[in-house]
Amino acid sequence: MTDITLNPTQPDGLNGWYVTAVVASFQVTDVDSDPVNITTYYDINGFGIQVYDPLNPPVISSERPNNYIEYWSNDTINEEFPHHRVEGIKIDLTAPVITLYKPSALIPKGRVLINGTATEYTSGSGIERVTIQLNEEEIYDTTFNGEPRVWFEWNFTADLGETYDIFVEVWDKAGHSIQERKTVQCPDYGLYDTGYIYWFNNPKIGPVNLLVTLGLSIAVTQDSLYVVLPGVSTEATQVQFVATQTFLKKNLTFWDRNLSDGCSVELLVPFGIYK
Known part of the structure; x- marks a missing residue:
C-alpha cells in the first residue's frame, strides 16, 4: 500500500x-x-x-x-x-497585475476619471476584488467572479490647487494582492477655457471666433506666450509644435517627446510675426 x-x-x-x-x-x-x-x-x-x-x-x-x-x-x-x-x-504563485490608465499626473478642475484593468492570467484563479482609495477614503469596492481580466472605473471631483492620492488594491481568488499608488495634481495655473486670450493679469478676452474654431486658447505673461492645446489622446507619445513665419512662410518645428507631465515646448524663434 x-x-x-x-x-x-x-x-x-x-x-x-x-x-x-x-x-x-x-x-x-x-x-x-x-x-x-x-x-x-x-x-x-x-x-x-x-x-x-x-x-x-x-x-x-x-x-x-x-x-x-x-x-x-x-x-x-x-x-x-x-x-x-x-x-x-x-x-497560484503569482500576484495579479494592475494597469492604471487614468488619470494623468496633471488633471483639470472638475470631473476626473479613474480607470484601469486588473489581470490574473498566470494560474487561472482570477480576480476576486478591486478597491480604490482617494486620499485614504475608500470610494470603490467591487467583488468579481474570478474573471482573468476586469475593468474598473470611478470618478471624483477635483478642485484647483489640490493634490490627490489614488491607491488601488487588487486581490485574486487565491488570496494574492497587489497595490498601485499614484499622486495627481490639479494645478491652479495653466488651465484655460478654450477660445479666450489671457493677457497678463487682466480679465480674459473673448471668446475669439478663430480660437474657438481652432479649439485653442492663448495666455501671455511677462516673458512667455502660451498656446493651450485641446485634449491630447492618452495614446500619444509625442507632440509636434510648428511656428510658421507669416511672410517668409518658413516653418520652425519643435517636439515634446515626454508627455508624462503634459505637453509643452519652449519656442526659440527669431523676432517676427508667426501663426
Whole structure:
C-alpha cells in the first residue's frame, strides 16, 4: 500500500488554492516485503514517470487549477501495486497585475476619471476584488467572479490647487494582492477655457471666433506666450509644435517627446510675426 503526504497538507491560500509549491512524499507498507526493497513511481501532470527519492521529493509547482500526481509502487518481484491519483491541486504563485490608465499626473478642475484593468492570467484563479482609495477614503469596492481580466472605473471631483492620492488594491481568488499608488495634481495655473486670450493679469478676452474654431486658447505673461492645446489622446507619445513665419512662410518645428507631465515646448524663434 502506498500513501501520499502533501506539504502543505491543506491549501494555504483562499478558495482551495495553494500559494506555494506542493511537496509530495510517500510511505509504503507491504507485509510481504521490506520497504527498502520497494520502488515507488510517480507522474506529475503526465510529464513522465519518475522514481521516488526521499532525499529529493517531487515538487508540484505548475500554476494551474488542475495539477495531478499519479503514484504507485513495485515490490521485489516486480509486482505492481494499485495506482493512485490526487487531482485538482490548484496552485497560484503569482500576484495579479494592475494597469492604471487614468488619470494623468496633471488633471483639470472638475470631473476626473479613474480607470484601469486588473489581470490574473498566470494560474487561472482570477480576480476576486478591486478597491480604490482617494486620499485614504475608500470610494470603490467591487467583488468579481474570478474573471482573468476586469475593468474598473470611478470618478471624483477635483478642485484647483489640490493634490490627490489614488491607491488601488487588487486581490485574486487565491488570496494574492497587489497595490498601485499614484499622486495627481490639479494645478491652479495653466488651465484655460478654450477660445479666450489671457493677457497678463487682466480679465480674459473673448471668446475669439478663430480660437474657438481652432479649439485653442492663448495666455501671455511677462516673458512667455502660451498656446493651450485641446485634449491630447492618452495614446500619444509625442507632440509636434510648428511656428510658421507669416511672410517668409518658413516653418520652425519643435517636439515634446515626454508627455508624462503634459505637453509643452519652449519656442526659440527669431523676432517676427508667426501663426
